[in-house]
Amino acid sequence: MSPLTPIRVLEMTEALAGPYCAMMLGDLGADVIKIERPAVGDQARQWGPPFLDGESAYFLSVNRNKRSLALDIKERMGLRVLHQLVTR
Numbered sequence: 001m002s003p004l005t006p007i008r009v010l011e012m013t014e015a016l017a018g019p020y021c022a023m024m025l026g027d028l029g030a031d032v033i034k035i036e037r038p039a040v041g042d043q044a045r046q047w048g049p050p051f052l053d054g055e056s057a058y059f060l061s062v063n064r065n066k067r068s069l070a071l072d073i074k075e076r077m078g079l080r081v082l083h084q085l086v087t088r
Contacts, residue, residue, distance in 0.1 A: 002029025
């Protein structure tokens with residue numbers, strides 16, 4: 001069992017430091033859920049080349065060990081889903 005296995009992390013960051021830190025938490029066993037903006041996602045998806053299947057190598061490298069969820073928290077339903085995730 002990894003040291004952070006019972007912990008869930010909701011990552012709502014982009015670009016560099018936040019995704020990297022959340023990646024390290026995932027490497028230590030945390031359940032990391034990356035919350036992204038619908039239709040836009042993390043800006044780092046476009047940083048390249050090199051690309052793999054349309055996503056930058058950088059994005060893929062710092063977002064390993066994560067699940068991803070597109071969520072519009074400006075909308076009532078998106079905010080409700082976020083609140084449900086936070087309370088778990």
